Amino acid sequence: MADETQRTVLVVEDDPILKNLLGNTFSGRYKAMYAGTGKEALQYVEEYKPDIILLDLMLPEMGGFEVLEQLRARTDELKDTPVIVVSNLSQESDQEKAKQLGANDYMVKAEVAIEEITSKIDQFFQEA
Amino acid sequence: MKNISLRMLSVILAVLALAIAGVSVYFGSELLRENILGFLGTNTLPPQFQQQLTDILVAQGIITVATFLIVAIIIVVILERMVVRPLNLLSAVIQQFGSGLHADDIPDPKGAPHEIDHIFETFTTMAKHVEEARARDEEMSRIKSDFISTAAHQLRTPLTGIRWALEAMAKEPMEEGKKAVVADALEKNKQLIQIVRTLLDVSAIESGRYNYKFEPTSLPELIGTTIEQLQEHATRQQVAVKFIPPEYVPDIKADKERLRWVLINLIENAIRYTPPKGSVTISLEPARGRVFIYVHDTGIGIPDNERNNIFERFYRGKAAAKMQNGGNGLGLYIARNVVRDHGGDLDFKANEAGIGTTFFFSVPVAT
Known part of the structure; x- marks a missing residue:
């Protein structure tokens, strides 16, 4: 159903069930692609140039913080891709660190409905 | 009297010894002159001998005093090298250990007498113990945060x-x-x-x-946004939340997020235990370097026999437990801890008749 006008969302999530649940909601709304590790995430950013990234923090191979750091250290226009951290880490220190590293928003996974995530994404798209 | 330094003390003692040497040389020479005259059985000497005798006595005096001077200088220098410097080093080391010097980097007091050397050894051992305890503490808090x-x-x-x-x-x-x-x-x-x-x-x-971030905070603003956050909950429970701040409230010194947490808990509780059509009123009262915050509700109240328990971890009041409304008995426990970390205390007044409760606490004014 993906048409040309749909925006691209890169979902970085290592839990397959959560990934599926997000996928079901996103299908038809956005062109979504999924990365299960931090390394994959950086690869896909390069390959697909997503309009927005949903980033988990606790990831195999390379954690979300490092993904964020490397993304923001790029020299091309991809460096400014909006990032919404969607993680189950809820400590203030984690939220602060993410913001400092350049996350545009932070949501605690268990504490938000999927609809809240999609409306946050839409909000970013409207502002863009 | 101000404490004298060891260095000054050794110089004073050296000067004192020199003075005593000078005096004793003077009287010694007089004694010697009289003895020599007595030995010669005369009261006067021919002038050339008299001059010679004086010269000899003066020369002897100078040599004696000079020897004393040299000995005094040697003593001062030895004390400086062997006692004063090692002790200064020790106090510097103790100070640096307080600000992060590693026990392994504590220097050796070269040439110090063994008593001082022993102090160094004892201090190094103690420093190692302190360091181990410190490392264990850090490890514990890392494990905890992991x-x-x-x-x-x-x-x-x-x-x-x-x-x-x-x-x-x-x-x-x-x-x-x-x-x-x-x-x-x-x-x-x-x-x-x-x-x-x-x-x-x-x-x-x-x-x-220990990671509190205290900063000047506007209390009316903080309470305003907190109420906004809880408005939906209040509307659902049909409870009116009222807040009219006084004309002037000084900024307070608080950890904004933790204080917001306390306010959310108190207001949420108040809403939770207030029947529909009731109200929750928040009021402020600046007083002597602090601002008092009151959260008053028209809810089910707290019976006297539960007064002492409600701040305990996981404790839930009998009436509260029956309501099955999502309370977990931790809110007040944490809230009280946070308030105490702001130098205040969280307490409440309940109505004997059973209706209505007021929780209150104070936070310091920003300076």
């Missing part, structure tokens, strides 16, 4: 999956009975998520006691 994030991840990931799946299900068309079951499951799931959040808050607050 545990917090692991628990968060391990518990929250499945809870998130259940929540999102139930939410997706709730959107599907289905018969009313099933819809209610899904809604119940979702409600219970959210309760679990809330409990995980509170448990994490407890460990974060307990382990992060």
